Amino acid sequence: MKFLKILKCDLNHTFPPEILVLPPYKGGDGIWDILGYYDPYTRTVNLCDSKIKEESLNIKGIVGYNAEIVYGVLRELVRLHEHIHALIHTSSLSPNMTLLFHYKTNTQDWYSRLPSEINEPLTEFLSYILVKRSESSLFLKIF
Numbered sequence: 001m002k003f004l005k006i007l008k009c010d011l012n013h014t015f016p017p018e019i020l021v022l023p024p025y026k027g028g029d030g031i032w033d034i035l036g037y038y039d040p041y042t043r044t045v046n047l048c049d050s051k052i053k054e055e056s057l058n059i060k061g062i063v064g065y066n067a068e069i070v071y072g073v074l075r076e077l078v079r080l081h082e083h084i085h086a087l088i089h090t091s092s093l094s095p096n097m098t099l100l101f102h103y104k105t106n107t108q109d110w111y112s113r114l115p116s117e118i119n120e121p122l123t124e125f126l127s128y129i130l131v132k133r134s135e136s137s138l139f140l141k142i143f
Contacts (some may be wrong), residue, residue, distance in 0.1 A: 073082035
């Protein structure tokens with residue numbers, strides 16, 4: 001809820017359900033979208049738990065924490081990233097955001113037209129702002 005205030009979002013935003021998916025999603029535009037994805041058609045956040053666990057083992061030595069801690073933080077970062085996709089999709093970020101996307105009456109329409117060259121960097125930027133504002137060196141290191 002705190003991150004909704006930081007991003008000046010609609011505080012009445014309804015979070016989409018989260019689903020654990022197997023096998024992992026095959027698409028995506030980066031590491032976050034291999035570990036999870038937001039489905040705009042079903043409005044669900046899908047977490048590829050087996051891939052998150054696998055990646056935790058791969059990076060535990062790099063970040064200097066055990067796999068369980070890395071897994072917990074990495075999973076939360078994936079959740080954050082995918083829920084921000086949902087906020088963008090539902091135009092729940094702020095009234096200013098809806099001015100950028102004039103398809104307010106049909107969020108599916110403008111979201112599906114939003115190129116990944118804009119969608120992913122925007123999502124990544126908003127995720128980074130929240131991680132930076134959290135002042136958690138662990139989250140920032142794994143991010």
